[in-house]
Amino acid sequence: MSAPASRPFYVAVGNEEKVFKAAFRQGLSVLLKGPTGCGKTRFLEAMAYDVGRPLITVSCHDDLTTADLVGRYLLRGGETEWVDGPLTRAVREGAICYLDEVVEARQDTTVVLHPLSDHRRQLPIERLGQILDAAPGFCLVVSYNPGYQSVLKDLKDSTRQRMVAIEFGFPTPDVEEKIVAHEAGIGADAAAELVRLAQAIRRVENGGLREVSSTRVLISAGRLVAEGLSPREAAAAAIAGPLTDDPHVSNGLREMIDAYLTGPEAGRGN
Template structure:
């Protein structure tokens, strides 16, 4: 695959997904795409990993097939299976097989949530072989030009029992993403939620206050995604405090004491209405 394989953005009829680069991640992705190298995205929930992949797929002119990892997902869910249709048994490609055949980008989100056999099946696709064994068909499928594998996970969230094996990690080019700097995050929240910069800035200040809590009992922190959701409620006419309560505070915890503590933090940080 060469640079000439990429379609210019201007040839697409759809507007590009909005993504604000915060470092060298775009350059790394472009270089890896030219080589067909698989990419591992690391970063907290809601920091923009999925949007980043969407934006790069658009720029590179690649179809994007996204699969959300979960604990019940098996290799058959990715590769495919035989199904009964009209009284006949027919083979139906899974999303990974479709991407391999069509030369698409296959994005496996939170891959470590899936069963271990799911990770093993991607190994021959993620090294020099670039092929997918389909045991049930007794065949091996070579990846079409343009195919690229992208996986993601949240290192801070996964337990030690759910981590990527070294044999898997070493096949990938890794890109670390994090929440953007306040000025950039304010721009993103304002644009995505459709609110003014001052309101977006207040949400970002709150988000960073929650992220910097000492000894927090929270499993997750306030993500950029959460701040955009809160901003969207404000854009629909909801007061800022009520929007934050619904989209941030109540989402982060079910513990009444934690919710109360977050509410006090919100009262201290947000401007009085």
């Protein structure tokens, strides 16, 4: 995968860009911590553009094996040949390898990251009997949501201490309004309404929600508004619906939507 032709839209909320670029120049691995939908992936896309490196993304899951990351032999045309996995491609090409929600992968899989994420910057490939030195420009980045994971799904200390951590939260309201307006293509007033609703949802404690309204779902709601739905219709479909299946919790969210959002005539542009 090549670097994007133009810089992905990202608004910095702290010193995260400075920390990432310093870590990249020093060949350090990076851990992105923060809630779902707060901009971790978009941040990394922008950083890949800034440092001029391709970005290879892997969405981690329970069935992810070491072979899925490193590579395996495959039968092609009657012959067996080795095919690099995404991690190996990144090591060879000097790309940024992004392991999204890394704790979803089995711990015996993530152990392969240890020699890559410390001073050695090496990837052992046991099936080939090789040890690859990371090409210049290679960077290992992993992410996870500490508030969502269970005790049984957490990063080992031996993995954490090999990385530089950058913590993310939701942007301040003024920044989030700019992001929603830009990404959804809606007016400032409509974006501000959606952000006020999100702020209210995030303030509710023990509301029966596993996740609160993220910037991502606000953008989805904004895009529905841009297509002509009323803010209330858009929020019901893009915010309340995805956040819960519980009828009681859903009714509570819809009451908040009615309280914070205006009618069909609002929110269709500047």
